Amino acid sequence: MKEEERVPFMALRRLIFVQEFPHVSATHLFTPEARILGRKAGEEDNSVGPPYYGTCAADKALGAQYGAAKKATLTTVVMTRPMLIEKIAAFTQIRNDIWAHPERRKFSVVTMSIVGPNINYGHPLMPFLRNVIGNMMEMDVPVVVCAGNDAMLPEHQQGGLDKDSGSIARRYNQGTMDEVSLGIDYAPGLDFKPNMPDCVRYMLAELTDGCDGNDPNNPENFKGGGTMKVGPVAYQIGPQTARQPAKSGLQGGCDGTYKVLWDEFTMWGNGFASSDFGAALKGQVDDCALLPNTWDFQYGLGSDGREWGGQVPHGRVPERAGKEAGAPGDFGCSGSG
Known part of the structure; x- marks a missing residue:
């Protein structure tokens, strides 16, 4: 979920928006002031700050090319001013929306990319901000503030990345x-x-x-x-992934099911053909598949020791396909008839 004040939707839509943000919610959230003033989703308001700051943050979060969660859905909150009371209202809209959709708990992330004055921690509204953010954190919804530092404030200089850092x-x-x-x-x-x-x-x-x-x-x-x-x-x-215990070594199997006009074979393995989304196996089974593009491949651990599995309607037992893709020597198919 994305809290945003000025993502320039219309300009981006003309240029790259559709390609870079393919998953945008049709439902936008509005603060009460935004509704009163008749603000609309998609309006550009570049009166304060650069127009691209929030767009860059959204791209890092869920952009099609560089996003950390490319399949996530972008939901925007329309605001009017980068003031504390308006930020609280925006966070409240997000919290209420997640309350109304409990399936989004643990699967949502809130980001904020809004310029504004320095925070006064003694402001009488701060307890309200802490409360609404705390409500979201209790639902396992993290709040990420995408902030930079131009080093103009001495108390904020520490912790900045060295310009020559090469990690x-x-x-x-x-x-x-x-x-x-x-x-x-x-x-x-x-x-x-x-x-x-x-x-x-x-x-x-x-x-x-x-x-x-x-x-x-x-x-x-x-x-x-x-x-x-x-x-x-x-x-x-x-x-980066959970694997089967190493002591199992190479494993693989193949089971056939009679379908009257053809046999459907399910192949599975562990320790081989693990990095190409089934491409090597597809190249082998396609030679004898009854229909084109019927090879169905998925990654996933199983109690039988598998790390991936694939299915194909086949004209003959595909043992050779498995062995040529790296299966162990005892790889074979059973139950085909």
């Missing part, structure tokens, strides 16, 4: 069982530049392969990530 973190294989984060962490201002030889040495030779051995609880030498500190620099690899 790096990236995620790869997102949305798959092999999703992993790679990071190099070092203090701001440190005279350090990442280089390929060190990355290969510490992330590949040490963190990835350095713990391989004859561990009976990890017969396939699955990788678990970790952190390696080299002086003031930390190299990090962090798996």
Whole structure:
């Protein structure tokens, strides 16, 4: 959920809005003053502050290209002024909306991108602000204030990012069982530049392969990530998904169900074909599939040891497809007739 004062909807709609924000709620929230003054969702009001600040924050939250939650729905709150009483009214509208839709609890995030005067913590309205934000926090709805600092206020200078800070973190294989984060962490201002030889040495030779051995609880030498500190620099690899126990090793299976005119096969696996959304398997099963584009693939853990599963109506038993995609040697299909 998004509290916003001046996202310039009409200009963005003409340019990139539809593409960048494909999930916008048709229902907008209004503060009482906004309703009295006849404000409309989509009006541009750039009289105070830059017109793009809230749009940038929304893009980071749920934009189609860079958003953290690309499938989330954007709900806006229409305001009139960046005053404390108006902010309280906006938060109250959000709280009441979540109260009316309990299914949104734990699944909503409120962000605020509004300029305004310095906060007076002794203001008589502050208890009301604390109360309404507290109500949302009690519903597991976090409130995020997207604020910058131009370092003009000395008391706000601490904690700013060093302009030369180079700490790096990236995620790869997102949305798959092999999703992993790679990071190099070092203090701001440190005279350090990442280089390929060190990355290969510490992330590949040490963190990835350095713990391989004859561990009976990890017969396939699955990788678990970790952190390696080299002086003031930390190299990090962090798996991002829950996996089956490593001691299970490679697993896979295939079950067929007779459908009169065809057999439907369900294939599943663990430890192979984990990072391409079933593309390798699709390339194999398509050769014998009865109909095009009928391969249905999903990631998910199962009590039988699986980490993914796929279904396809097939003309013949697809054992070869599984083995060519990396299945263990005993991979086979059963129950086909």
